[in-house]
Amino acid sequence: MEHGTTVVRDKMSEPGPAKVSTRERILEAATDLFYAQGLRSVSADKIIERVGITKVTFYRHFRTKDDLVVAYLERQAERERADVAAILARAGGDANEAIRLFAETIGTVSCTPGFRGCPFINAAAEYADQDHPVRRTVAAHRHWFRAVLEEMITPLHPTEPAGIADQLVLLRDGAMVSGYLGDPATVSRSLYRAARAVISSHM
CATH class of the missing domain: 1.10.10.60 (Homeodomain-like)
Structure with missing residues (x-):
């Protein structure tokens, strides 16, 4: 009992x-x-x-609804930061491996059924006023992402890490669009090769 x-x-x-x-x-x-x-x-x-x-x-x-849009974007930002932290942890301080994993992840995500592009780029396209809270939230996240890329490639000792980070952001944005038309392996491979080419040109 x-x-x-x-x-x-x-x-x-x-x-x-x-x-x-x-x-x-x-x-x-x-x-x-x-x-x-x-x-x-x-x-x-x-x-x-x-x-x-x-x-x-x-x-x-x-x-307001705009307050909800900002909260939505902040949630998306938190998720992306967690994903990036996981990638960097897997790379274990190896910058080349981190770049490869970034490219692999972006290729996979951008080719996933239901993918409709980067939520931050989409938001920026719908809110033209750069002083709007939505655009400020987008800008803050992209500033963070660019800073992460710059920090990631710094161990490779490029001559212009800030400029390279800007170019890598552009490559990433393009890869997100290419995902609609390509397959994960092709997008990942192309992004990785393009990123390596940009970095090598500044060594």
Whole structure:
């Protein structure tokens, strides 16, 4: 009997699945809809309907739709930073390996079914005002990404790491578009070779 009681007590004390907050549910729905359909084409009402909440509840968490767009982009930025950190960890300080892994990852991601381009480039295309909070969020993330690339190639001792980083960002942007038309291996290989060529020209 005591053993059975212990089992029941243990099961009752086990934590159940974490309850997803309303804010998180809104953000999850927005992430799916924004990326698939575009930022301006998705209304707040469409998100409210998807989540199954009232307008009052929605605006309690996000004062405006633009606030939600910024939160969506910040979430995307967090995910990309985690992905980049994982790549750098795998490379183990080897700059050439890091470049190869970057190219491989971008090739794979850009050729994945459902891929609709870089969410930050997409956002910039929809928000022309560079002083808008959305554009500032995009600019902050791209500044971070460029800085990561510059830091990554510095151990190779190129003559102009800042200029190379700018060119690598352009190559990455192009590869994201090429993913619509190519296959992962081709995109990855082409990006890696182009990156190596740019770096070698500054050695």
